[in-house]
Amino acid sequence: MSNKTITRDQLATLLDRLVEKNRVIAPVSDNRGVVRFGEIQKAGDIAWGFDQAKVPAKSHFLPQTEELYRYDTSGGELKIEPVPPPRPAVIFGLHPCDLKAVAALDPVFDGAFKDVYYLNKRERTVIIGLSCRKVLPTCFCRSYGIEPTDGQGADLMLTEAGDGYYVEILTPKGEALIRDNAPLFSDAGVAEGRRAKDALAGELAGQFQLNVDLTGVKAKVDTMFEHPYWQELARKCLGCGICTYLCPTCHCFDIIESHSGHRGCRLRCWDSCMFADFTLHTSSHNPRSTKKERVRNRFLHKLSYHDERYGLAGCVGCGRCIAECPVNIDITQIIADIEEVD
Amino acid sequence: MGIAENCLMPLPATIQQIIPETSDVNTYRVTLDDPEAMANWRNRPGQLAMMSLFGAGEAMFSISSSPTQRDYLDFTIRKAGVVTKALHSLEVGGKIGIRGPYGNGFPYELMKGRDVLFVGGGIGLAPLKSLVELMLDDQHRADFGKIEILYGARSNDDLCFKQAVLEEWPKRPNCEVWTTIDRAEDTWKGHVGFVPAYLEEVAPKGEGKIAVLCGPPIMIRFVLIGLEKLGFKNELIYSTLELRMKCGVGKCGRCNIGHKYVCLEGPVFNLIQIKELPPEF
Amino acid sequence: MKTVVDNLRREAARLLAGDEVKMVIGYAAGTDAARTTPCFATTPEQAALLTWGPLCANNLVKYLLDYRFEDTRLAVVVKGCDSRAVNRLLQDLQFPRQRLVVLGVPCGGQLDRASILSEIPPGARLQDIEDTGEDLVLVTDKGRLSFPKDRFLMDKCYRCETNMPVVADFLAGEPVPSPAREGFEHTAEVDGMEALDIADKSSFWDNEFSRCLRCTACRNACPACSCKECVFEQAVPGWQQSGIIGSKVNSLPENAVFHLIRMFHVTGRCVDCGECERVCPVGIPLRLLYRKVLKDARILYGAGTPGMSTETVSPLSEFRPDDPEEFM
Structure with a gap:
């Protein structure tokens, strides 16, 4: 199927229509202007002018708090009940960095042990990507080989063009969505859309203020486990969870008990390697007992471990951690420092 | 989606027997409630399973029974935290959940044809026991050479598996057992002293021999020094590492040492592998 | 401003060169022009990294807690609001005065x-x-x-109570005018909140708490949160074995419990430095909560803002026969 265009109004109609049979997830703004991915009831709920969702799209595939199963132990018996499978979903508005981040999470939850919670949502979700409209001062996705108009990882990729959007059809899932809603899409203006996208890509490429050279960084950082650099860097860290919770590729979780009487459930909750109790043993031994070990682990995970395990970068250059760290721990600075230190 | 397909969902299980080991350690003999699941359960010696206490949480334990024993699973557990306290409050017939097995287990195939020395401290004998019993099992015994076991604990009361260690294993052919406790007691007629010192005293020959150890970190540290002195080769020394785990399947992100996950690539590592790991465990 | 920076660097270099302190905790240039970053200078050369200006909102006093069990002497750069936290830590015996050199800076207000x-x-x-x-x-x-x-200007600066440090061993510059503005009475917003009816008040906070990410940045930045082990992270607290207080569940009840317990815990110790609100990535108006507590303590016990001096006793740390007991 060849690429299409869709007008703004028709896109709104499409999303309104999708709401009838799917959970539709899109960037929404709260009363204080914080944008995150949330379920919408109508296209009008979307924060259309958003630059970057503060909380990334991982919150759909790996919700911050998610029920795993329920149990009942009444009468000395034990019943464990699975939670119902997820409803089909459409997630709209992922920028290229967030698309790439989903790709980075896939192998974590797939593999010899399959995480059905994540994988079922992945399977049943159509991803509609959206090209960036501007490059923020904290964006550095380009250093990770991502262009702000890249559709890789999306089923459909939308780019604003004229009064509507240029629609690239990238997967059979995307094609099926178009086929089911064919009258809303048009073949008119596809060539112009393509040109508008190319022009936007060129313009955005020139807007990057942050660029890092990743050449040799993994090899270098792999030799730096014992380097005093981490101790110095960690001094300023507050040990909060901002960087990890807002990171689109951070996936650490805890499994929590919640019960009342004989009935209860197990919940999976985001957790953070920056928290002191993350690796605390019952014996009170803690292999990562100070901020030094925890900060080192986070950056080694981003710059080496993830790549080592999955052959994919553990950072996508979205810049959320840079924007929100209250003490200005800046991964681009760290990458530069790694290149420099002896 | 069936229960078995979901790697984070436990299988219902029942405590069949509680065997007191020490004042705060019991062995829980457990069967899976679904007979088919029990029949299909396979684990390697040294592998782990996640135990669920409903109302308390989950925790990872090594399976202390021999893999050749297919009717039940043993877990030897000290009362220490929220989950283990809840477990210790249960009686026979109590319901728990089990998921697993996880981890690599001991590579016993690579140990075939060799003599094997086990060094255990306290409750650290639990994972070793699964391998000792596999090797002593009639169907495997001929595959292995001499089996030596050096086991110590803080006190007589802290020795686990007394029946096996003091009565059964020493009577098995080509199997030698040395036991020790840290400080002298009236009730104890055997050797007194720390495990690493006793190892030096017994001085088993290291050449071509496998060593398998598990115990508190301080014991491991000094036993490793002793083993190297006795001529044990790094690649033939196996130890288990312990880290906090939540998922057991390489996703929750907390049991990593460098880029290795102990729940997947461990808990058993040989000394060459341990030396390659960043010192963060 | 330049003089203050020069004075600060000179004094820091002197302290480090003479081994009077092992480390000077101050501000250095950040990775972009609109921010600074905490700086931990340990050599006289590193003292040249120190800076000061209207982009130094971080309350560095929190970092003293990282070194409280060591025996080294430290210096820390403080603004007026931060200096109250110094007094509070001294009062709570969280840091010994003899191990501390306080480098005060005159503050004309911090920028958002x-x-x-x-x-x-x-x-x-x-x-x-x-x-x-x-x-x-x-x-x-x-x-x-x-x-x-x-x-x-940051909102807190409009309501600045003291823009000069209330405790300092060294003052890096002459007093400057306070950024406080008329019409921003300390409790104006709290009064507004109190005037809401109970349903509106409840829905206001329900909305704010439901937006919380549970990243704990508010707690981790707070100089009043000095517990070595936070109640929310206790490994095996007996009373919560059957509950999930302290879990990482993100839900309105859990989040509300986190914030309200924290509010009670910092009562009489919150110095109103505003760090909780500054670091919050989703903009929860946490100072409103804590200023309500400050106001109540003022009305009920005549207590001033904690940390204004080391002489005043926290209202929850002393018993007076005439204490109000309207809840009894």
């Missing part, structure tokens, strides 16, 4: 980073911020933008 960044046109790069006294000039590669300084 987000407000500054919102004025930078897309594609323009902020290169420098010039403080002309009256105006603030945002220097970008696409031109200079001039704004009245008040426009970017």
Whole structure:
């Protein structure tokens, strides 16, 4: 199927229509202007002018708090009940960095042990990507080989063009969505859309203020486990969870008990390697007992471990951690420092 | 989606027997409630399973029974935290959940044809026991050479598996057992002293021999020094590492040492592998 | 401003060179022009990294807690609001006075980073911020933008109680005018909140708490949160074995419990430095909660803002026969 265009109004109609049979997830703004991915009831709920969702799209595939199963132990018996499978979903508005981040999470939850919670949502979700409209001062996705108009990882990729959007059809899932809603899409203006996208890509490429050279960084950082650099860097860290919770590729979780009487459930909750109790043993031994070990682990995970395990970068250059760290721990600075230190 | 397909969902299980080991350690003999699941359960010696206490949480334990024993699973557990306290409050017939097995287990195939020395401290004998019993099992015994076991604990009361260690294993052919406790007691007629010192005293020959150890970190540290002195080769020394785990399947992100996950690539590592790991465990 | 920076660097270098302190905790240039970053200078050369200006909102006193069990002497740079936290830690015996050198800076008000960044046109790069006294000039590669300084002032600075440190061993500059403005009475917003009916009040906070990420940045930045082990992270607290207080569940009841317990815990110890609200990534108006507590303590016990001196006793740390007991 060849690429299409869709007008703004028709896109709104499409999303309104999708709401009838799917959970539709899109960037929404709260009363204080914080944008995150949330379920919408109508296209009008979307924060259309958003630059970057503060909380990334991982919150759909790996919700911050998610029920795993329920149990009942009444009468000395034990019943464990699975939670119902997820409803089909459409997630709209992922920028290229967030698309790439989903790709980075896939192998974590797939593999010899399959995480059905994540994988079922992945399977049943159509991803509609959206090209960036501007490059923020904290964006550095380009250093990770991502262009702000890249559709890789999306089923459909939308780019604003004229009064509507240029629609690239990238997967059979995307094609099926178009086929089911064919009258809303048009073949008119596809060539112009393509040109508008190319022009936007060129313009955005020139807007990057942050660029890092990743050449040799993994090899270098792999030799730096014992380097005093981490101790110095960690001094300023507050040990909060901002960087990890807002990171689109951070996936650490805890499994929590919640019960009342004989009935209860197990919940999976985001957790953070920056928290002191993350690796605390019952014996009170803690292999990562100070901020030094925890900060080192986070950056080694981003710059080496993830790549080592999955052959994919553990950072996508979205810049959320840079924007929100209250003490200005800046991964681009760290990458530069790694290149420099002896 | 069936229960078995979901790697984070436990299988219902029942405590069949509680065997007191020490004042705060019991062995829980457990069967899976679904007979088919029990029949299909396979684990390697040294592998782990996640135990669920409903109302308390989950925790990872090594399976202390021999893999050749297919009717039940043993877990030897000290009362220490929220989950283990809840477990210790249960009686026979109590319901728990089990998921697993996880981890690599001991590579016993690579140990075939060799003599094997086990060094255990306290409750650290639990994972070793699964391998000792596999090797002593009639169907495997001929595959292995001499089996030596050096086991110590803080006190007589802290020795686990007394029946096996003091009565059964020493009577098995080509199997030698040395036991020790840290400080002298009236009730104890055997050797007194720390495990690493006793190892030096017994001085088993290291050449071509496998060593398998598990115990508190301080014991491991000094036993490793002793083993190297006795001529044990790094690649033939196996130890288990312990880290906090939540998922057991390489996703929750907390049991990593460098880029290795102990729940997947461990808990058993040989000394060459341990030396390659960043010192963060 | 330049003199203050020079004085600060000179004194820090002197302290480090003479081995009077092992470390000076101050501010250094950040990775962009609209921020600074905490700096831990351990050599006289590193003292040259220290800076000071209207982008130094972080309360560095929190970092003292990282070194409380060591035996080294430290120096820390404090603004007026931060200095109250020094007094509080001293009062709680969290840090010994003899191991501490307080380097005070006169503060004309701190600027809100987000407000500054919102004025930078897309594609323009902020290169420098010039403080002309009256105006603030945002220097970008696409031109200079001039704004009245008040426009970017942090909300807390409008209500500044003391812009000069209440405790200092060294003052890096002459007193400057307070950024406090008339019409921003300390409790004005709290009064407004109290005037809401109970349903509106409840829905206001339900909305705010439901937005919480549970990242714990508010707690981790708070100098009043000095517990070595937080109640929310106790490994096996007996009373919560059957509950999930302290779990990482993100839900309205859990989040509300976190914030309300924290509010009670810092009562009489919150110095109103505003760090909780500054670091919150989703903009929960946490100071409103804590200022309500300050106001109640003022009305019920006549207590001033904690940390204004080391003489005043926290209202919850002493018993007086005439204490109000309206809840009994």
